[in-house]
Amino acid sequence: MLTGTGLRVGELAALQKTDISPDKKYLLITRTEERISDGADYEVSDKPKTEAGLRRVLLTSDMVSLIEMILAKSDSASEYLFSDKELSRYPTKKFRDRLYRLCGYVTIPKRSPHALRRTYATMLYEKKVPEELIIRQMGHVDIDITKKYYIFNRKSNDELISVLENGG
Secondary structure (H helix, E strand, O other): OHHHHOOOHHHHHOOEHHHEOOOOOEEEEOOEEEEOOOOOOEEEEOOOOOHHHOEEEEOOHHHHHHHHHHHHHOOOOOOEOOOOOOOOOOOHHHHHHHHHHHHHHOOOOOOOHHHHHHHHHHHHHHOOOOHHHHHHHHOOOOHHHHHHHOOOOOOOHHHHHHHHHHOO
């Protein structure tokens, strides 16, 4: 879900079922999971990480299908989207641990949830999505920060040579 929405892992952990728009066109991001003082404990904060983090994240049809599957498996008594009979809310650690295990299964180096967020930004940029939409989806204020820290070249040397030779 991270590579299809660009959410921060803390936003994903704090996502409630009521944050899904009735028409399933967007997710309303209004909170995040954050660390309590200097400890290892986390709780859901009633505000996003940043002011720009308060946003509507548009959903593709693939993300709507995924959300419907998640809703079908989540604990119906929990307000949180990611829950089960044992946990009323999945913490960020559970998402990280599951991602690390998946990387092991497919025998690739460990990837962090934040790496998936960067991949999402890069994919949007490569698809020539308008910059204003990219920063809105990501919860950023301007494209310069997004470009500096989130958008990376994923082309091989052969692809880059082709761009140089053919202009695209």
